[in-house]
Amino acid sequence: MLGLALALAYGGGLALNVVHTAEGGHERNEPPWVLHWFLDASLALPVAVMAVLASSALLRLRRPVGADFRRPAAAFAGLSALTVSVSVALSAPLHAAAFGVRHGGEEPGFIAHLLRDAALGLAGNLPIAAVFCSILVLIRPRPIAARAAPAVPPTSRAATRRDFLKVGGAGMAVATVAAGAGLARLAEPAEAGQVDVALWVNQGDVAMIDGVKVFRWQFTDAPGKLDQDGRGVVISAVAGDTVAVAVTNTLDEPHSFAIDGVVDSGPIAPGQTARVSFEAPAPGTYLYRDRLNEPANPWFGANRLLGLYGVLISHPTDGKPSSFEGRPVVAEFVWVMSSICPAWGEQARANRAIDTRTFDPRYFTINGRSGTRAVHPPPLDPAHPHLNDTVPHGRVGETALIRMVNATASTHAAHFHGNHVRVIAVNGLALPHGIDKDVVLMEPMDRKDVLLPFEFPLDVAAPPQDEPWHFPMHCHSELSQSAGGGLYPSGMLSGWVIEP
Ligand SMILES: [Cu+2]
Numbered sequence: 319m320l321g322l323a324l325a326l327a328y329g330g331g332l333a334l335n336v337v338h339t340a341e342g343g344h345e346r347n348e349p350p351w352v353l354h355w356f357l358d359a360s361l362a363l364p365v366a367v368m369a370v371l372a373s374s375a376l377l378r379l380r381r382p383v384g385a386d387f388r389r390p391a392a393a394f395a396g397l398s399a400l401t402v403s404v405s406v407a408l409s410a411p412l413h414a415a416a417f418g419v420r421h422g423g424e425e426p427g428f429i430a431h432l433l434r435d436a437a438l439g440l441a442g443n444l445p446i447a448a449v450f451c452s453i454l455v456l457i458r459p460r461p462i463a464a465r466a467a468p469a470v471p472p473t474s475r476a477a478t479r480r481d482f483l484k485v486g487g488a489g490m491a492v493a494t495v496a497a498g499a500g501l502a503r504l505a506e507p508a509e510a511g512q513v514d515v516a517l518w519v520n521q522g523d524v525a526m527i528d529g530v531k532v533f534r535w536q537f538t539d540a541p542g543k544l545d546q547d548g549r550g551v552v553i554s555a556v557a558g559d560t561v562a563v564a565v566t567n568t569l570d571e572p573h574s575f576a577i578d579g580v581v582d583s584g585p586i587a588p589g590q591t592a593r594v595s596f597e598a599p600a601p602g603t604y605l606y607r608d609r610l611n612e613p614a615n616p617w618f619g620a621n622r623l624l625g626l627y628g629v630l631i632s633h634p635t636d637g638k639p640s641s642f643e644g645r646p647v648v649a650e651f652v653w654v655m656s657s658i659c660p661a662w663g664e665q666a667r668a669n670r671a672i673d674t675r676t677f678d679p680r681y682f683t684i685n686g687r688s689g690t691r692a693v694h695p696p697p698l699d700p701a702h703p704h705l706n707d708t709v710p711h712g713r714v715g716e717t718a719l720i721r722m723v724n725a726t727a728s729t730h731a732a733h734f735h736g737n738h739v740r741v742i743a744v745n746g747l748a749l750p751h752g753i754d755k756d757v758v759l760m761e762p763m764d765r766k767d768v769l770l771p772f773e774f775p776l777d778v779a780a781p782p783q784d785e786p787w788h789f790p791m792h793c794h795s796e797l798s799q800s801a802g803g804g805l806y807p808s809g810m811l812s813g814w815v816i817e818p
Contacts, residue, residue, distance in 0.1 A: 324363065324366075325446050325447070326366050326369075326370070326398065326399065326402040326443050326446055326447060328355075328356075328359040329442055329443065329446040362406045362409070365402070365405045365406055365409050366402045366405070366406065368405070369398065369401035369402040369404075369405045370398045370401070370402065372401060396444070396447065398443075398447055399440060399443035399444045399446070399447040400440060400443075402439070402443055403435075403436045403437075403438075403439030403440040403443050404436050404439075406435070406436075406439055407433075407435035407436035407439055511556075511559055511560070512559065512560045512561075512562065513553070513554075513555045513559050513560070513561045513562070513598070514562050514564075515551075515553050515561065515562065515563045515564070516539065516563075516564045516566070517537045517538070517539065517551060517563060517564070517565045517566070517575065517628075518537070518538055518539070518540065518541045518542075518543070518565075518566045518568055519535065519536075519537060519565065519566065519567045519568055519569055519573045519586075519608070519626065520535070520536050520537075520538050520541070520542060520543060520544055520568055520569075521533065521534065521535050521536070521544075521568075521569055521666070521667075522534070522536075522544040523544075524544065524545075524546055524625075524658075524686070525546060526658065526680075526681050526688070526808070527681070527687070527688050527689050527690070527691050527807060527808060528802070528807065528808070530660065530680075532658050532659075532660045532663045532681070533660075533663035533664060533666055533667040534624060534625035534658070534663060535569070535573075535608075535621065535624045535625040535626050535666060536550065536625045536626065537550055537551055537565075537575075537606075537608075537626055537627070537628050538551065539551050541566070541568060542568070545686065546686065547685055547686035547687060549628075549629075549652065549654045549685040549686050549707075550627055550628030550629065550654060551628045552628065552629045552630075552631060552652055553606070553628065553629070553630045553631070554630075554631045554633065555598035555630070555631070555632055555633065556598060556632070556633045556634075556635055557598050557599065557600055557601045557632045557633065557634060557635055558597060558598060558635065559597070559598040560595060560596075560597060560598075561595065561596055561597070561598050561630075562593065562594075562595045563575060563581075563583075563593070563594050563595070563596075564591055564592070564593045565583060565586055565591065565592050565593075565594070566590070566591040567586040567587065567588055567589065567590055567591075567592075568588075568589070569588060570588050570669060571588065571669070572585035572586060572587055572588065572610060573585070573586055573608045573610060573621065573626060574586055574592075574608050574609050574610050574621075575592065575594065575606060575607075575608065576606065576607060576608070576609040577596075577599075577604050577605070577606045577607075577630060578604075578605075578616075579599070580596055580599050580604065580630075581594050581596040582594075582609060585610060598630075598632045599632050599746075600632065600746065601632050601633060601634040601635075601748075602631075602632055602743055602746045602748070602765070602767070603629060603630075603631055603632075603652075603721040603723060603743070603746075603765040603766075603767055604629065604630040604631075604632065604746070604765065605627060605628075605629060605630075605723050605725065605763055605765060606627065606628050606629070606630055607619065607621070607622040607626060607627040607628075607725075608621035608622060608626035608627075609621070609622075611672060613674075616763060617727050617761075617762035617763060618674065618677075618727050620662070620672045620674060622725060623657065623659065623662065623677070623725075623726070623727055624662055624663070624666055624672070625656070625658075627654070627656070627725040628654075629652055629654060629721070629723050631650075631652070631721065646717065647717045647718060647719045647769065648712065648716050648717065648718065649710070649712065649716075649718045649719070650718065650719045650720075650721065651707055651708075651710050651718060651719070651720045651721070652685070652707065652720075652721045652723070653684050653685060653708065653720055653721070653722045653723070653732075653812070654684070654685055654686075654723050654725055655682070655683070655684055655722070655723065655724045655725060655726055655730055655760060655810060656682070656683050656686070656725045656726055657679035657681070657682050657683075657725075657726035657727060657728060657797075658679055658680065658681040658682075658683060659676075659677055659678055659679045659680065660680055661676045661677075661678055662676065662677060677727070679726070679727075679728070679797070679801065680801055680802045680808055681801060681802065681808045682726065682728075682730070682793065682795075682797065682798040682801050682808065682809050682810045683810065684708050684810050684811075684812055685707055685708050687708060688801075688806075688807070688808045688809055688810065688811070689806050689807045689808060689809060689811050690807075690811070692708040692709075692810070692811055692812050693708075693709070693790070693811050693812060693813050708812045709812060709813050709814060709815060710770055710814045710815070711772075711786070711814065711815035711816075711817055712772040712815075712816070712817060713772060713816070713817050713818075714772055714773060714774065714816060715772070716771075716772050717769055717770065717771050717772070718769070718770050718772070719742075719767060719768070719769055719770075720739070720767070720768050720769075720770060721765070721766075721767050722758065722760060722764075722765065722766045722767070722768065723764075723765045724760040724761065724762055724763060724764045724765075725763070726762060727762050728762060728795060728797050728798075729759065729760065729761050729762065729795060730759075730760045730793045730794075730795045730798060730810060731757050731758065731759050731760065731793060731794035731795055732757065732758045732760065732791055732792075732793060732794075732810070733756060733757045733791065733792055733793070733794050734756055734757075734758075734770070734789070734791050734814070735756075735789045735790045735791065735792075736774075736775050736787075736789030736790075736814070737756075737770075737771070737773060737775055737789070738754045738755060738756045739754070739755060739756075739758065739768040739769060739770045740752035740753065740754050740755075740768060740769040740771075741753045741754075741755055741758060741766055741767070741768050742767050742768065742769055743765075743766065743767040744764070744765075744766050745764060745765055745766075746765070752769065755768075757794060770814060772814075772816050772817075773816075774787070774816065781816075782818070783818060784818050785818060786815050786816065786817050786818060787815065787816045788813055788814075788815050789813055789814050789815070789816075790811070790812075790813045791811070791812040791813050791814060792806065792809075792810070792811050792812075793809060793810035793811070795810075798810045
């Protein structure tokens, strides 16, 4: 805006100065021509800046959501040229009085003089503004107008400097068991029906980022299987579906399968299979877990902390989880936060009772991966799409949904750099208008659904056209930051990417 004001003040000033000189106008102690132009234009600059700012404010109020940037730019150019011309012409009598201006010919009347100067200024300013704003459009062709004037005003918008980004997520096929499913696109709405799930309670060593193998328990989707990425099996259903789960306990001690307020298998003896059936609850994100070895406060349930947890997604019946200011969510991600304690793993390996006083998690993971393993996940493999499920990515104009679930016993705080996310559900409670946050607090066992809009921060003046932009996401919890000693090698770290 300062650039445009400069161009208009000095360019338009040139036009006026040329005409006044040509008709033989004079001031007392007139300086040389070029210097005169420069001085007059500099005097006009504050007026021009105010006029350009006023034009901008005027347009911002009326800028339609979703409009292309070219129209606002053209309107801005035209209006700025007009307001600057009129303001400078209005200030001319002041200028004339101060510097003793004499026109060469007959002195025109005030109104005639004003109109003439404004018209002259406009003739010079319009082409300048047109060129200036064409350059603006050329270097920034993305539709920034869509960032303004949300249909539903978020509570924190007025207070935030940055605009809001959409969140993308790993899409689950609706009404299927998405065992480790990753970045699928959202499925079409499905009929309510039956979802059959088979789970096995297994155990074994899981490799950490530093090569250390930690003994873990897991719900997996095949006998004898162990998921190295440790997110657990994601059960995906549509609200109202009948979900039938068969849980086989292959271990030497009882385990259970439970979702608070929905289902509880009770203890499943070693070698036994329990069959439970329940109606998929209201749309949202749920944590299932082994509820055994759990004190009164379920945060510290030992069997869950040893790895026996997973996520149930209940999709809305219309298949549309939400939208971000009218822009539909195109992908979903599931982030399961877990804390991994090698000491507890050894006690479980030795079939000893867990000594809860020895809980000392050395790894904090998202979908089983910590540190740079989650920031730079393995290349997307069609056979294992979940291997890229920690880094939401999408194009400008797209929105993604991240379903965050905290399976740890500690509070975590996911800080999204680059933009805000909109929290649309907290522990099953839908927030109709959402709450915009750049740090999402996750208490133990919390489930929060957030929308991430893929939009550049407003302070990125000219986003690159042909390369992806990466923004970090990191956990602010000190436990996670310094886990295992050091800075984040074993902590929760991730990111998101705007693709070209
Ligand atoms: Cu931060």
